[in-house]
Amino acid sequence: MSSSLVWFRRDLRVHDHPALWQAMSEGTAFALFVLDSHLLGAPTTGPRRVRFLLESLRQLRERLGQLGVPLLVREGPPEHWVPEVARTLGVVAVHVTADFTPYSRRRDGRVARNLESAGVRFVRHHGALLAPWAWPKVAEAARLPSFTSFYRAVRSATVGHPLGPPPPQRTPGVPADPVPSPASFGADIRLPAGIEPGEMAARARLDRFASERLARYVEARNSLDVDATSGLSQDLHFGLLSPREVAVRCPSAPFVRQLWWREYAHFVLWHRPDLTTRPYRLEFERLPWRQDRASFERWRKGETGFPMVDAAMRELAATGRMPNRLRMLTASFLTKDLLVDWRWGMAHFLHELVDGDVANNTFGWQWAASLGVDAASPFRAFSPARHLERFDPHRDYVRRWLPELCDGSDAYPSPIVDHQEAARRARELWRAAAVGENAC
Ligand SMILES: Cc1cc2nc3c(=O)[nH]c(=O)nc-3n(C[C@H](O)[C@H](O)[C@H](O)COP(=O)(O)OP(=O)(O)OC[C@H]3O[C@@H](n4cnc5c(N)ncnc54)[C@H](O)[C@@H]3O)c2cc1C
Structure with a gap:
């Protein structure tokens, strides 16, 4: 045999x-x-x-x-x-x-x-994906389809039924090897509660999400609580769960649509592997990014003076997690308010995130910085103040991550930029780049 x-x-x-x-x-x-x-x-x-x-x-x-x-x-x-x-x-x-x-x-x-x-x-x-064989042929054209066209073309693909584990075989006479310890790779670091590694823990997370939280997914999507959504991104990244099983176990259209966004991010990178270093919209290659290490460090440490941005960056540093809404805000802030090179932010996220995934992360950064296919409007910079009012009206989130805001000390920094002014400047720069002017 x-x-x-x-x-x-x-x-x-x-x-x-x-x-x-x-x-x-x-x-x-x-x-x-x-x-x-x-x-x-x-x-x-x-x-x-x-x-x-x-x-x-x-x-x-x-x-x-x-x-x-x-x-x-x-x-x-x-x-x-x-x-x-x-x-x-x-x-x-x-x-x-x-x-x-x-x-x-x-x-x-x-x-x-x-x-x-x-x-x-x-x-x-x-x-690893839902249905890569159904990725539309239209992608061979110079421009990739928008998410909506992609989704329309692939959503009816037959994903099939998930398989259980195969039946056991007679053990061959070759012993299994030990797995090295995290310490031997300099990775003796605590993982946050709620994302225990391994297939068993991932399956338990999937069970809990499907039975307890899926029904409220649409409201939860913008929540600042990382545990309100499925929390399955690291499990999908490492393949502890198959996307097919997640889709079949959680058959709610708004949720499955997110799995198709994941598919779309992989589809886009498959066709344009250069997107890890170049914008999809090449006209934005001429944006005058600032190689501003000091501003980048304030952003990275959560010391910009914008509570919503800082709380999110502190959560990332402490746990390796960040809710989607705040990934969009912090990426927009670094690129549009501070004009710091999007590739710096992208590399930092990839290093810190437990779910760090080259396809989703590249896509997310190009989206937030308005550089990508089907991206956020180039004329929009997310407002940290409006995010605070809308998504953290009682300040529960910022208080959790920024204790100095409540301890009465004046340790919290003043804002690194005037957001209105920065947003106006960004609109002008993106507009100039789009029409081929040199805005420097
Ligand atoms: C700047 C930026 C960087 C990002 N970097 C990553 C990354 O490195 N790894 C990563 O997995 N996701 C990334 N995302 C996408 C998204 O933020 C996370 O997938 C989501 O927050 C994970 O939480 P969840 O599993 O509870 O998601 P849920 O809302 O429960 O969604 C279920 C699954 O769908 C997929 N998904 C959801 N939203 C997106 C999206 N916008 N794009 C692609 N797939 C999506 C994920 O696999 C997720 O686990 C990024 C988004 C932005 C804006």
Whole structure:
């Protein structure tokens, strides 16, 4: 009987895992995870995400062990380790869940070539997105479709039913490897309550959301409480849950629409991998970004003198989380009020967020800075004061994160800019860039 290898990446689960099913149905299956030095050593990979990954991996090792599948763990470049492990085990195929980011596509291309030259099949399965096979052909045109056109074209795609875990196999005589500790990667940092790593915890979050909070999702979407929405973004990022299972278990149109926004962000980056460094609307390449380290530091530390912005940035620093509404506000503030390069903010978010995800984060930043496809209006800078009035009328949120606002001291800084004036300047700069004038 033949054997094959499942190379796990951002699919750290045993439920609804077509690649694992296929490998186990073909004969004896082995599992591999490569601690990719390129990703783990990247400046945008923060310790919270590393910890979340390693602890989720430890749980995956146990879950796979219950299915009789030993998990091997290697550290270094996948293009070396995947063919090497395949050769040592004598497998005929390597199965993966297809990934769509620019780096993973390049990496998989290299691994596939190395495997194929050794006569081993490299087989990609779906499982990271809802229905990438339904992504409309129209994307091949020079301009990508708006979200609405994309959504219209894909929403009726047959997503199918989630699979349970495959039945166990007889354990092959290869022992599983230990998973390194977070401390050995400098990631000995506490994770916030409510986002425990691992597939079991993610499934419990999904159960709770589906039964207790889904019905109130529309009101919760703008809430400043990160626990009011599903809180599943890190689970989707690391593949502790499949988007298909989340969609089937939470069949409410406004919620599933958000999963399609996630799909759209991946679709956009798939077609335009350069968007991690360049605006989608190239006319905005001429915006005169300020390389202003001092303003960036005040934004990063939550010391701009705008309570709504500062509270959000302090929450991010303390927990690695931030509600969507405040991600939009803080990104708009950095780019439109402070005119600091959007790429600085994007890299900072990616480093700090537990759910940091190159597709969603790039999309979110290009959206908030009005640079992207289907983005916020270039003539709008979100108002921190209006956000405070509308979304935190009793100041519960800002008091939680800015104790100096209530302790009677004068420690809280005065505003870094005049928002009205900054918004007016931003409108003028974006307008000038859009029509090709030099506004410097
Ligand atoms: C500047 C900026 C940066 C962002 N960076 C990230 C990031 O690094 N990682 C990330 O997962 N999301 C990012 N988002 C999108 C969004 O803020 C988060 O997905 C959401 O806050 C996560 O909370 P939740 O799981 O409770 O979301 P819910 O509201 O419960 O939504 C369910 C799921 O839908 C997806 N989703 C929701 N909103 C969006 C959106 N606007 N774009 C794409 N997918 C969405 C997420 O996978 C989310 O888990 C960013 C948004 C902005 C404006």
